[in-house]
Amino acid sequence: MCESNSTLIVDAGNTRVKWTLFKGDRITDKWAQETPSKDRIGSPKNIVLASVRSAEHDAVLTSLIHRSFPESMIHSIQSESEACGVINSYVEPSRLGVDRWLAIIAAYHIYGGPLVVIDAGTAIKADFVSEEGVHLGGYIVPGIELMQSSLVSQTAKIRYDAAEVTLEEGVPNSTAGAVSAGCLEMALGFIQRLYAKHEQAKWLATGGGSQALMKRLSIDYVLDEHLVAKGAKFVLDARMKGAK
Known part of the structure; x- marks a missing residue:
């Protein structure tokens, strides 16, 4: 039997799947990678899939979720031209990564604008939202591990072991450094x-990997690890209200 106020958010990123469980509007559990069991979380009433992966990967993941939680209602969320009062700046709204879209929806609703959202994982993303809730656009650059692996894969003599990597003080004097x-x-x-260029915005x-980067800089910022999951919950709640 489904728990009437339980929602499971599934954030399928480039390198891992993150799961966040809500009871009402409160986050009660979170984990990465392995599929949760009923013994751990029961049967959520709603399960929301937000994915930046291929349609083939999504089909496999959806099938797995359905087998694990056959009583739950599964919802898929994509980027739209407008949702929850936030306007998408992309000419083709669906091409904005859904993780970016959900993060800015949550950020705007919780913290207001203007704001900048930094999300560091496989890629480092920066998104900008105006005071009126308009997504102005953003940037995507390779994450640190991706930059490192690109150097190793595209060169013949840049080679080192993981054990050699240290964050040295001063100018590095080894290839790893x-x-x-x-x-x-x-x-x-x-x-x-x-x-x-944007120091007047909320950051x-x-x-x-965002906190590890931000704490090295003299920037006032707020850490919120759950923006994507919170944004998905906002969108689901709005969708369910509209369906009534």
Whole structure:
């Protein structure tokens, strides 16, 4: 039997799947990768899938969710031209990554605008929202690990073991240090340059690697690790109210 006030958000990113359980409007559990069991979370009334993966991957994941929770109602969310009072700036709204879309919806509703959302994972994303709730656009650059792996894969002699990587003080004097510190400096420089142009906005950080970057900079920011999940919940709630 489904729990009437329980919602499971499934955020399928480029490298991992993140699960967030809501009871009403409160987050009560979260984890990554492995599919949750009924023993852990019961049977949520609603399950929301927000994915940046291919249609084939989504079909496999949806089938797995359905087998695990046959009594739950499964909803799929994509980026739209407008949702929950936030306007999408893209000419083709569906091409804005749904993770970015949901994060800015939650950020605007919780914190107001103007704001900048930094989400650092496989890629580092920066999105801008006006005081009126208009998504102005944003940037996507490679994440630190992606920058490092690209250097290794595209060069013949940049090679090192993971154990060699340290964040040294001063100018790095090893290949491992040169790559790791260099990629970190590139990421920090990207964010710092944006801040110099938009320092009057509220700054928010979400995603796995965002805090590690932001705490190295002299930027006042708010850490909210659950913006994507919260945005999905906002969209589902609006959808369910509209269906009544």
